[in-house]
Amino acid sequence: MKTRDYKRAYVWQLAVRIFHWANALSITLLIITGYLIAHPPAIRSTAEASTQFWFGYIREIHFMSAYLMFAVLFLRLYYAIVGNKYANWKVFVPFNKKGLTGIWHTIKHDVLLLNDKEYNYKDSVHVGHNNVAAVSYLAMFFMAIIMIFTGFGMYAANATWFLPKMFAWVPEFFGGDMNIRWIHHITMWAFILFVVVHVYLVFYHDWLEGHGESSSMISGYKFVRTERVAEANDNTENAVK
Amino acid sequence: MEQQENKNNETYYESVVRQGYDRRDFLKFVAFIGAYMGVESTSLGQIAKTLATKPRLPVIWEHFQECTCCSESFIRSDHPIVADIILDKISLDYTLTLMAASGHQAEAAKKATMDKYKGEYILCVEGSVPLGDDGNYCCIGGRSAIDILKESAAGAKAIIAWGSCATTGCVQAAKPNPTGATPIDQIITDKPIINVPGCPPIGEVMAGIIVHVVAFDRLPELDGAGRPKSFYSKRVHDSCYRRPYFDAGLFVENFDDENAKKGYCLYKVGCKGPTTYNACGNIKWNGGVSYPIQSGHGCLGCSAKNFWDAGSFYSREQAMGGGVESDSDTLGKVVLGAVATGIGAHAVLSNVSKRKELTRRIEAGQENEQKIKE
Numbered sequence A: 001m002k003t004r005d006y007k008r009a010y011v012w013q014l015a016v017r018i019f020h021w022a023n024a025l026s027i028t029l030l031i032i033t034g035y036l037i038a039h040p041p042a043i044r045s046t047a048e049a050s051t052q053f054w055f056g057y058i059r060e061i062h063f064m065s066a067y068l069m070f071a072v073l074f075l076r077l078y079y080a081i082v083g084n085k086y087a088n089w090k091v092f093v094p095f096n097k098k099g100l101t102g103i104w105h106t107i108k109h110d111v112l113l114l115n116d117k118e119y120n121y122k123d124s125v126h127v128g129h130n131n132v133a134a135v136s137y138l139a140m141f142f143m144a145i146i147m148i149f150t151g152f153g154m155y156a157a158n159a160t161w162f163l164p165k166m167f168a169w170v171p172e173f174f175g176g177d178m179n180i181r182w183i184h185h186i187t188m189w190a191f192i193l194f195v196v197v198h199v200y201l202v203f204y205h206d207w208l209e210g211h212g213e214s215s216s217m218i219s220g221y222k223f224v225r226t227e228r229v230a231e232a233n234d235n236t237e238n239a240v241k
Numbered sequence B: 001m002e003q004q005e006n007k008n009n010e011t012y013y014e015s016v017v018r019q020g021y022d023r024r025d026f027l028k029f030v031a032f033i034g035a036y037m038g039v040e041s042t043s044l045g046q047i048a049k050t051l052a053t054k055p056r057l058p059v060i061w062e063h064f065q066e067c068t069c070c071s072e073s074f075i076r077s078d079h080p081i082v083a084d085i086i087l088d089k090i091s092l093d094y095t096l097t098l099m100a101a102s103g104h105q106a107e108a109a110k111k112a113t114m115d116k117y118k119g120e121y122i123l124c125v126e127g128s129v130p131l132g133d134d135g136n137y138c139c140i141g142g143r144s145a146i147d148i149l150k151e152s153a154a155g156a157k158a159i160i161a162w163g164s165c166a167t168t169g170c171v172q173a174a175k176p177n178p179t180g181a182t183p184i185d186q187i188i189t190d191k192p193i194i195n196v197p198g199c200p201p202i203g204e205v206m207a208g209i210i211v212h213v214v215a216f217d218r219l220p221e222l223d224g225a226g227r228p229k230s231f232y233s234k235r236v237h238d239s240c241y242r243r244p245y246f247d248a249g250l251f252v253e254n255f256d257d258e259n260a261k262k263g264y265c266l267y268k269v270g271c272k273g274p275t276t277y278n279a280c281g282n283i284k285w286n287g288g289v290s291y292p293i294q295s296g297h298g299c300l301g302c303s304a305k306n307f308w309d310a311g312s313f314y315s316r317e318q319a320m321g322g323g324v325e326s327d328s329d330t331l332g333k334v335v336l337g338a339v340a341t342g343i344g345a346h347a348v349l350s351n352v353s354k355r356k357e358l359t360r361r362i363e364a365g366q367e368n369e370q371k372i373k374e
């Protein structure tokens, strides 16, 4: 049986990976604390209020995670310009002919689970993001923008720092705090659904393709067929390392 | 008419003295109202001086779609001089509910003020204006509210929109808003407008705003929604005396439980304090006696925009709208369940459909594994 030769390709740069995990951590904390803020559990306690502050801490964790998420978003935006070709912003707007074909192929191949007549690794296995994933990250970017505006909008009235204060106009613009609370809450659910689908699809691709999909976000490397790497490189010493 | 002329030239100080107050009472009032307005103590002199030297400001107070709770709140404000100085003197020119004159005589008095003090008088508006069916839902003296508003706004120096009706439309503007009730700042766009939301606004807040306009001859500092910052920049939640219970995570679960008796936070029984900008926690009501939360009931959010459409008073959830009656959490859980089911199905089906591809890789992998020599 013919087996393939693989080469190691450095796909996710360090900053991109740091962004990924900081973002994942903050989103997880934000969802947990956010849900608790919306639905605080009934705690029966005989202790005096003066000795307790757990709900205050929950809110503090929520705010700190929000700042973390906000900060790493800028790191990622910077890498959308200076990063490698897999990190570039153009990846996330695949709305040209090639991109749309890619989106359709990924939907057929990975969502509807149809197979091509002739297996074509170039269409089916993606080195960076596949086009559907890229669109979902674009959507997540806009979800994050919604969260930042509504979140800091609610936070602004109590803030002393200029940054959250810049969002003080938001509640009024969307018809009051109750409305933006609602938008914030709905978008939290969108994040929950995103996380579930995202994690599942990472496992699915790793399971099916075996190219190191999940570990690539730790190591930065993925494994690609030798044919993908230009011939010229084959002779360099680098290639055999 | 003659008598009114005289009173018009009277200063505020002269008028309270005529009412039997002495200078000490007057200065106490200045300190009292200045404190509510949140001005520095050095500005108190200016307030006292202006009220003692300036002839009183003509005010026209219009009533449209409203329940008069704003006027009620106003005349019950804490300090007796508030009622005397402001109600008797300032709003003497025209206010349907409280003036002595009526019918044509009243309308004539208003017309006279509007002509004589064109560009100088303050227009106070209580109530929203219905724009549906040519404005026929609210007519006074045979004229529609929108007509009257446009006429009296034309010569006004500034407009004060009292209460949630005039600032956001309140209950009559709740969905589906059958009369097309519209807040003032959506109709009059070429005049400075102070929005004073609340159902009703606190009497001392109303008095403080009027005195500010009179004493400093300019509008108080306003926020993005046109509300005076000194009264509406903080949420009820931010100055609530039950806030320590909120931060401690101690909540009333039911109105009749032990926690309610202990006075815990009302967040879980629908308190809208965290989303409502008002001064209830500081100034309180009825002369600082209490306010809703102190009496054991959550804030309804009466000064928040469209609070009638913001879901139940006893829950912080909102229906999804657009025909979907469930709240966002129920919907979220249903969608999450559907997605989880979809993922399960996908996991099973991909084992079937990708079998060939998978087997090829597994076999190749096993073959390589055999070849590895340790």
Ligand code: SF4
Pocket: B236, B237, B238, B240, B241, B242, B243, B244, B246, B264, B265, B266, B267, B271, B272, B273, B274, B293, B298, B299
């Ligand atoms: S009772 Fe209402 S306003 Fe007071 S702390 Fe609780 S949630 Fe906030």
Ligand code: SF4
Pocket: B198, B199, B236, B276, B277, B278, B280, B291, B292, B293, B298, B299, B300, B301, B302, B303
């Ligand atoms: S506590 Fe809330 S509902 Fe009650 S008067 Fe104040 S703002 Fe209005």
